[in-house]
Amino acid sequence: MRFSVRLSVVGVVFVTMFGVVGLRLWFIQVAEGPAIAQAASEQTWIQQSIAAPRGNIFDRNGTPLATSRVVPAVVVDRTFVQPEQRDGLLDHLSTLLSVDRATLEEMYEEAGVNGKFLVTTVSTELAHRVNESLDVLPGVEVAKVPERIYLTGPTLAHVMGHLGLPDAADLEADPDIDPSVRIGKLGVEKSYEEYLRGTPGQLEYRVRLGEIIATRPSVDPVQGSSLNLTIDLDLQELVEMALAEGIDLSNRVKEADRAAGEEVFHETERGAIVVLDAQNFEVLAAASYPNFDPQLFVAGIDTTTFAELNDAQAFNNLTTNGLYPPASTFKAITYTVIEEEDLPFPTEIEGIDAANRQVHCDGVLELPTLADGSPQEKFDWYNPGDLGWLGIHEALELSCNIFFWSAALGTYQAYRAPHPNETVIQDWSTELGYGSPTGIDLSSEAAGIIPTRELFEEWAAYQIENPDEPPRLDPSRLEIASPWLGGDLMDFAIGQGAFTATPMQVAVSYAALVNGGRVMEPRVVREIVSPDGVVTPVQAPVRHTVAISPETTRSLLADLGRVVASGTASKAFADFGPGLDNVGGKTGTGQSTATRDNHAWFVGVAPLDDPKYVVVVLIDEGGSGGRIAAPVGRHILQYIMGNEPTPIEAGEDAD
Amino acid sequence: MTVLARLREVGVVRKGNRSDRVLVCAILFLSALGLLMIYSATRSTGTFSMERQMIFVAAGLIVYAVFTNIDYREYRGIIPMIAAVIMILLLVVFLFEPVSDSGVGRAQRWIPLGFFNLQPSEFAKVAVILALAGLLAPSNRDEVPQRSPTWKKVGLAVLVVAVPATLIYRQPDLGTSLVFVFILLVLLFAAGATWRQMLTLIGVGVIGVVIVLRFGLLSDYQTDRLMCLVDPAVDPQDLCYQLAQSKRAIGSGQLFGKGLFQEDTLTHFEYVPEQQTDFIFTAVGEQFGLLGGLVVLTVFAVIVWRLLVIGANSRDRFGALIAVGTAAMIMFHVFVNIGMTVGIMPVTGLPLPFLSQGGSFYIAMALALGIANSVWLLRTPVPSENQLL
Structure with a gap:
């Protein structure tokens, strides 16, 4: 092959290489150009979300309990941070703001290239110090952000609740929430979160040399709805x-x-x-x-x-x-059941006059052997004095346990399962709200326990199957026909035993x-x-009405x-x-x-x-x-x- | 003394021969465009970058003029000396701690001289061209002139390239190492290597690449950069970000570009990292569109074409191979650099001749073209200039 021919071959190869590049240029500039141009134009606009102030909270008379104020916050805009400045910047900020270095790094990475994130809100004094160091803190700015302020300190703390950063579960439940903005975690801050949160605003701008050179019409943040509490x-x-x-x-x-x-x-x-x-x-x-x-x-x-x-x-x-045995306060319920259901009193026990519903409150109630062969029980009432024979009115006045025990014992004896009235006292309690959450508009609530034969049998079965777990019932109960005894209903009637309820x-x-x-x-x-003043009353829903004369x-x-x-x-x-x-x-x-x-x-x-x-x-x-x-x-x-x-x-x- | 004698001789020989004006015009055009693009990409920091590059352009043009007027045949005798100097400089580079510019240990490619960072690998490109041309061109010592280089010469040629390429690869600078390989292949072919020789070399190269990939001899960031080409979604946030921004800038230029110094550009907002150096073509593509890009490609094609013409018209094979090697060098830079900005080549850090900011590179390119121009000046005088083919 002659030299010139070889040069021609080289020339052809080179022309091909130019051709490949030229074709590729045509492809991305003409074929895909318009779409790419659109994306590029959007990219030069920085979208910033402006946090909305949370709604205010007032008491029933209009006294403010919680509002929002504007506080300085340190914000990092990665657009202005060169890759080689990253480590130095994070070191600086970590020391200056006393924020954990690893936490800071995580925030930084999560924000993404050209992303922006709020490090922390700061005191005015610290804001000044940050402002003075801005030339060694590329991409850092001190912004004004709304912050919750509670005007009454710890007063009403549990009803107000508190804020916290959304966790994984919160973010999954509502993908729209901003992971850097705190949400309600307890109290009305949590239960009324969707009303209090407000709508974040949107600001779009272009920045060059650290200055905003253009802005687009922005959406102002809308403060969340206010709450007027029932609290005085x-x-x-x-x-x-x-x-x-x-x-x-x-x-x-x-x-x-x-x-x-x-x-x-x-x-x-x-x-x-x-x-x-x-x-x-x-x-x-x-x-x-x-x-x-x-x-x-x-x-x-x-x-x-x-x-x-x-x-x-x-x-x-x-x-x-808080779950506690409601104790003698529950006698008012038993009282009502006795009156409404005409509960039977035991007829063959000394000190109980079933016909006249009178009981001798002398401190001790002695029982004969129970019909099912359960052991004989003796209930002591600590009051040493002899209050004499009491009817229902004096029994409530003086909180005589023996009176309410008697009613429960009579009920236990007269209405043994499968009699539908066995759980008459428990049924009333359920109707009156025990054993299940009240449905109050606060973030969490305990249900409490209403003891019944069914529940005790369930516990006993569980206890037999799981002997290693802490026992709920006395082991001797597992050996008798049913773990539910008359004494349990008697305890229940005076608000004790396994019974628990919240205030x-x-x-x-x-x-x-x-x-x-x-x-x-x-x-x-x-x-x-x-925010535009429309008042929506919150009606407490009626669950049901219990027939009480x-x-x-x-x-x-x-x-x-x-x-x-x-x-x-x-x-x-x-x-x-x-x-x-x-x-x-x-x-x-x-x-x-x-x-x-x-x-x-x-x-x-x-x-x-x-x-x-x-x-x-x-x-x-x-x-x-x-x-x-x-x-x-x-x-x-x-x-x-x-x-x-x-x-x-x-x-x-x-x- | 001999140099002066030779210079006088050039004067004699030059009679009737002129510098390759097309070549000079192309260089001047690209240099001017480069200054404009550097300014457009660095306007936020004022004219500093552009002014600095102007100094390099001026120095480069002087170098070009000086080497145009030195008889290229002088170098043949001092190739071992040139090689020795370059090797020493390449070794000196390793004396300096790698400058960490992003937290991770990065490449150390230059010798800091205070006012200027000398990058020996750029000059090594020119030295390798001279060395290969000297090796492959028939000399007086060859008793029997051969149409094809002997296997021994092929082996030596590989050695000439392998030693500096390995050193540079260790800096690490994969791109520059690959330039050497490309120049080697083109020059061997031009020098008359047989198909068997070419295929053997290519085969060895392929096996080498397989070994490098199989045994993970590429550093992490090199593999990641390769991955960006295969699947940009792997990590569009960090390593591939540069590439994504580059494609976005060029693509958004569309047919006619957005116009010079326009506000609504990624160039203006400085969204393309390293835009004034390796990614300078994005400034052209975004501001002048496909049209501007094609003009730049055409001007490079003209340079390469002129170099091949010089090669075809050289009075001897040494000069011819210098011109062809220079053409290969320019070609490879253009292909890999622009290919990188449009996403068909990995990000390797090869700058774009005459456009990218960088002193050593500009001067080395001017030096290579100056020598090529000297080949042109000393070509066999013919009444009508014989073009290629």
Whole structure:
């Protein structure tokens, strides 16, 4: 081959190479050009989401509880960060803002090329320091972002709830939410999240040399809807104060008891109070202690503080999640069932006059051997005194266990399964709201337990199958025909045994008892007000109405009045002031385990002539209901009824 | 003294011969366009980059003029010396710590001289062309003139390329190493290698590539860059981002481009990383469209065509092979660089001759073309210039 021919071959190869490149140019510039051009044009516009301020929250009188303010935040725009500047920038920011380096790196990578992310909100002072260092912080800017501000601190914490970054489950549930914007995690912040969140705005702009050179018409963020709560802030503050004083009182009494040689297990640390409107089921006050400051969560709570609060169960809303045996407060329900269902009393037991429904309250109830061969049981009532023969009215007034035991024993004996009435007391309880969530508009709620033969048999079967798990029933029960005994129903009738309920359930049941049987779902939000002012009332849904005769209601109200006038709460109510005859209540002392102090209960109702308020006080391991809880309830009822509340001092040591 | 004598001789020989004006015009056109494109890509930082490149262009043109006027046959005798100097410089590069410019240890390709970073690998390209041309062109020592190079010469040629290519590959700079391989293949073919020799070499090359891929001798970022070509969705955010942006810039230029210094361009917003160096063609493609791109391709084609013409008209085979090697070098840069910006070649870091920002590269290209022009000046004078074919 001649040299020139070889050069020609080389020339042909070269021309082919030019041709390949030229063809490819034609392909991406002409064939695909328009589509690529569109994408390129969009790319030079930076879309920024503008966080919407969350909706405001007001109490029922329009007092602001939570609003939003504008705070400085450090934002990193990766458009302006050269790859080689990345590490230096992250190091700098980590030190300057005290943010974990690894966390920062994760945020950075997640934002993507040309992405933008908010590192943290900062104090004004820190914002100044960041601004001064901007020349060593490429891509960093200090932006203004809305931030939640709680105006009342820890007051009403559990109803308000708190914020937190969405977790994987939240993001899966709603793919539209911005993973960097905090959402409600508890309380109304969570249950009304969709209303409070608002609509983020959109800003599109072009940046060159760190300056915005063009903007496109932007969408302004729309603040979330406001909530008007059912809560009365003044009442709430009084209730929280009273709760704290009640806990304090309990500890003072325990100290005295301990000095007197009595057995005391724990310091009193927890408690809950609910004030419910018995007519429309609006929650007027709901306090749970220990509490927390929701503001801690706004910019991210530090792990130490979180762990401390979590250990103290500060995030547990005891009004809806605290499960306790309702104890003698439940006698009002048993009372109603006795009246409405005419429960049979045992006929062959000494000290019970079945015909006249009278019981000899001398402290001990001795039973003959039970029909099914269960062991003979003897129930001790700790009251050593002999109260004499009591009818239903005095029995409630003095909280006589023997009376209500008798009714339960009679029921147990007369209505053995398969008799449809075996669960008559439990059925009433279910109807009145026990054993299932009340449906309140808060983020989570416990159901509680109503013990029945069915449930006990289920437990027994489970216990036999899983011998390694902690037992719920005494092992001796597994050996007899049925683990459900008469004593269980008797315990249930006085609110003890395996029975548990939340303070909110107790409040709901009393509200139904005194309003003629109407059971509704409690609400903490009255109205939702959209940003353009449209008010949507939140109606508490009516679940059902339990048939209770007006006579029974009247009788119960009168006897609740006797409790505070001359019964177990009379000492606590001694200095109630004018109108004592128009308030009523019931004390309760709940036993849980052998190593815990008793839980103190008081349920107040007012006014008796037209019941509107139900006040439930629970002091966890507080001691006697009449001694500890009743004075707290009295203090709150004094305020509600327009009396000057008198100091919370120990009442009578009574159930 | 001999140099001066030779210079005088050039003067004599030049009578009637002129510099290749088409070649000069093409170089000037591309250099001017390059300055404009560099400015368009770096306007946010002012005229600094462009002014710096202007100095290199000026220096390059001087180099071009000087080497045009040196008799290219002078080099044949000092090839071992040139090779030695280049080898030393390539080794010196390794004395400097790799400059970490993105956190990861990256390539060290230059010797920092303060005012200027000397990149010996660029000059090694020219040296390799000279060495191969010297080796493959018949010399007086060849007793029997042969139509094809002996196997021994083929082996030596491979060695001449392999040593610097390996050093440069270790920098690492895969692209430049591949330039050497391409020049070797083209020159062997032009020098009359038999089909068996060519096929043997290509076969060895293919086996080599297979070994490199099989035993993972490519560094991670090299493999990743290859993956971007196969499937850009693998990692469009980081390594492939540059490539994606490059294609987007060029594609959006469409037929006529968006116009010089237009606001609505990725060039203006500096969205293409390394645009003024390896990705300078994106500035052309976006602002001047397919039309501008084809003009640039055509001008490169003219340069390559002129170099082949010089090769065809050289007074000896040494000069011819210098011109053909230079053509191969330019061709490969253009093909790989523009191919990279449009997504048909991997990102290898080969700049675009005369357009890309970079001093060593510009001067080395000017040097190569200056030598080629000297071949043209000293071609056998003929009454009418015989064109290729």
